[in-house]
Amino acid sequence: MYRLIGLAALALLTLGCHRALPVLPVGGDFTLTDDNAQRFELSSLRGKAVLIFFGYTSCPDACPTTLSKLSSVWHNLGGDAKRVKTLYISVDPQRDTPPVLKADLGAFDLDALGLTGTKPEIDKVVAEYGAEYQIIPTPDSVMKYTVAHSTTLYALDTAGRVRMEFPYEATVDQITSGVRRVLASN
């Protein structure tokens, strides 16, 4: 059922490709810690389109799939790629320290920054963007806990406003054309 909703959202993305992009009622500025252990403010990226998604580096499937997809998007953007930054916000600050984020993001060829913070800081950003996550204890597993998390990709324009949301099923081509629309939307 929800997969159908995702596919319907994709269809709307395609159908609406010639309409002006609305400003979506989610998002906002935030401050977190980047993968160089420096404080990071979203407002420092004004002038660039920003792609944001939430995940964790121990995620074996959805997160590496999304990062691989975004690497392809980054390459497809060609000369526009330098105007786009990806932010990977960890919802697992216990395991995802700045060095872990930096090392693991380095495996993907794209301009991305890993972000972490205290749990209250992360929860605030998650709430602002309408995302969600849940720590699920798995005492019988070596992992001890897993993290259920939303997989929506948020595309922000150069003024930091969310202009598009992509479901997990979005293809590289759909995200690439969406990012181009966001870049042209200011």
Place this chain on the structure above:
Amino acid sequence: MTKTLLLCALGLAAIPLAAQDAAVVARDGWARLPLPSKNDTALFVVVENHSAQKRKIVGVATDAAQAAEMHEMHMERMTMVMLPVKDVSIPAHGKTSFNPDTLHIMLFGLKSKPNIGDTIQVTLKLDDGTTVPVTATFRKK
């Protein structure tokens, strides 16, 4: 005739017992290259059941990692949920695919850092006591 029978018998004796009874077989195994800070990764494979009996995979073993578990991923609204599962069914005369976005075998604590193209061996344990060997090749995605 006697000579033919003798040759057949010798031929059968040369086939390992597991291969003669391979009602369940694995193919197309691959594992995701672990991220730089990790010794854990996911393995994917297609398991075919050529018998008339439904089978269950009830465990995974490997010498190449400290632990192996079966995990299921599913979406609830737009949220990805991943949880360990105790067993996985393979329908009679059917197959079960461990694919990205559905099922995978988690390997925890790989004993060596693999490169693209390296292979890893794991063993699936079935509910009838038999085992299925799996060979998976490491690749990036």
